[in-house]
Amino acid sequence: MALNLLDLVTKELSGENIGKISAFLGESSSGVTSSIGPAAASVMAGLMSKTSAHDGAQDIFSRINSGGYTDDFLKRFSGMLAGKSGTDELIKAGSDLLSFLFGSKLGNLEAVVSSATGLAKGSSSSLLAMLAPLIMGILGKQAADENLDSAGVVNLLDSQKGFVQSAAPAALSNVLGLASLSQLGGLPPSAPTGIPGNIPAFFKGLWPFLLAVALLLLLLKTCGLQPVKETPPPAPGVAVDTLQAEADTVEAAPDTTAVAADSLGSFGEYGLPNGVKLNIPEFGIERKLIAFIEDATKPADKETWFSFDRIVFDTGKATLKPESQEQLDNISEILKAYPAVELKFGGYTDNTGDPQANLKLSQARAETVMAEIVKLGTDKARLAAEGYGEQHPVADNATEEGRQRNRRVDCRVSKK
Numbered sequence: 520m521a522l523n524l525l526d527l528v529t530k531e532l533s534g535e536n537i538g539k540i541s542a543f544l545g546e547s548s549s550g551v552t553s554s555i556g557p558a559a560a561s562v563m564a565g566l567m568s569k570t571s572a573h574d575g576a577q578d579i580f581s582r583i584n585s586g587g588y589t590d591d592f593l594k595r596f597s598g599m600l601a602g603k604s605g606t607d608e609l610i611k612a613g614s615d616l617l618s619f620l621f622g623s624k625l626g627n628l629e630a631v632v633s634s635a636t637g638l639a640k641g642s643s644s645s646l647l648a649m650l651a652p653l654i655m656g657i658l659g660k661q662a663a664d665e666n667l668d669s670a671g672v673v674n675l676l677d678s679q680k681g682f683v684q685s686a687a688p689a690a691l692s693n694v695l696g697l698a699s700l701s702q703l704g705g706l707p708p709s710a711p712t713g714i715p716g717n718i719p720a721f722f723k724g725l726w727p728f729l730l731a732v733a734l735l736l737l738l739l740k741t742c743g744l745q746p747v748k749e750t751p752p753p754a755p756g757v758a759v760d761t762l763q764a765e766a767d768t769v770e771a772a773p774d775t776t777a778v779a780a781d782s783l784g785s786f787g788e789y790g791l792p793n794g795v796k797l798n799i800p801e802f803g804i805e806r807k808l809i810a811f812i813e814d815a816t817k818p819a820d821k822e823t824w825f826s827f828d829r830i831v832f833d834t835g836k837a838t839l840k841p842e843s844q845e846q847l848d849n850i851s852e853i854l855k856a857y858p859a860v861e862l863k864f865g866g867y868t869d870n871t872g873d874p875q876a877n878l879k880l881s882q883a884r885a886e887t888v889m890a891e892i893v894k895l896g897t898d899k900a901r902l903a904a905e906g907y908g909e910q911h912p913v914a915d916n917a918t919e920e921g922r923q924r925n926r927r928v929d930c931r932v933s934k935k
Contacts (some may be wrong), residue, residue, distance in 0.1 A: 524563065524661075532555055537551055545639075554643075560682070560688075566654070567703040568703060570676060582655065583662060588659035596653055610645060610649065616651040616652060624694050627801070629644045630810065632646075644814075684700045785800065786800050791852060792856050797852060804828055811823065824865065827927065830846055835880070851892055862901070865930070866884040866907065867926065867928070869926055871916075881908050882905065889903070
């Protein structure tokens, strides 16, 4: 019978440990017990996905060794759940591992697990952080017991694909950027290095010369071409992986919503700290914003922007369409639930038309969004708005799709 690592996770968490976790999270024991499978499978899927990246397998193997994830760690695990410094150490180690595995998609992962398990957002985040070191400890023990190298660890993870697919949340594939979880796992193909051994020695000796000639010919050809105007990369102040917002600029363009509905994931109920419940999608701006606000490790800064995904303006105007109201209401409720938070709204256009007109339009749109939030009950002193025109594109203006993505309104947390 094939080894099931998820069963080993469940075994480590049975009985007393479930009680400790439930008490720490403020959740019921039954709720935590039923959440272990989806949460642990999500972490394992992240590990499997990481192995397909360049040097990913070796990075995981190195972390097992450098982090002390061995049989000794498993013996200490229960004591680390007792609270105070032990639990803090465990969650910190887990948070580092999750950031390593999921990067900027960690907020999306936490939202998916919360939606799938019914746990509060904060509880899902802490549970994932507790499980990540435990799973690494189990992997480390198996590697030591079976004398596995990095490739062996990958093979062990690959053998878990069926178990992970059965237990993981359905929307996890979106977080990992996969069409389905069946694409998980496997070492990346090895790129050939050096000169193939079957090339005769004569040609091996000529290889540097031939390469130099090829580069020279390419340089000469390039010099004869007309210079091409290059689209500048996104500026540091714009988050590249945020979702696009509305659609239209000074010049006529189709009125379209910024993000396809299926890319936002399924809608579900989310409870705010003040008891208000929102119906929001898994990967929408609302969940991203809440995750950032609740994450004590992420201070308010000038670099982290979130794009509205269901706000639409009339073409060439700063007039909001009625379908924008739901998202505006949600942002208003989030601000009410977190009264210390302040936001800044940024308006953007593509590079079509007059730059000054674009700048004016982007300012007007940012101010319109701010004004609507004020109407819904937020003190204007907590908000700011600025238009950036065609600055800071997040996509290539050479295509219609890219221009549509650049026509957007973003927001960032300026105070937590």
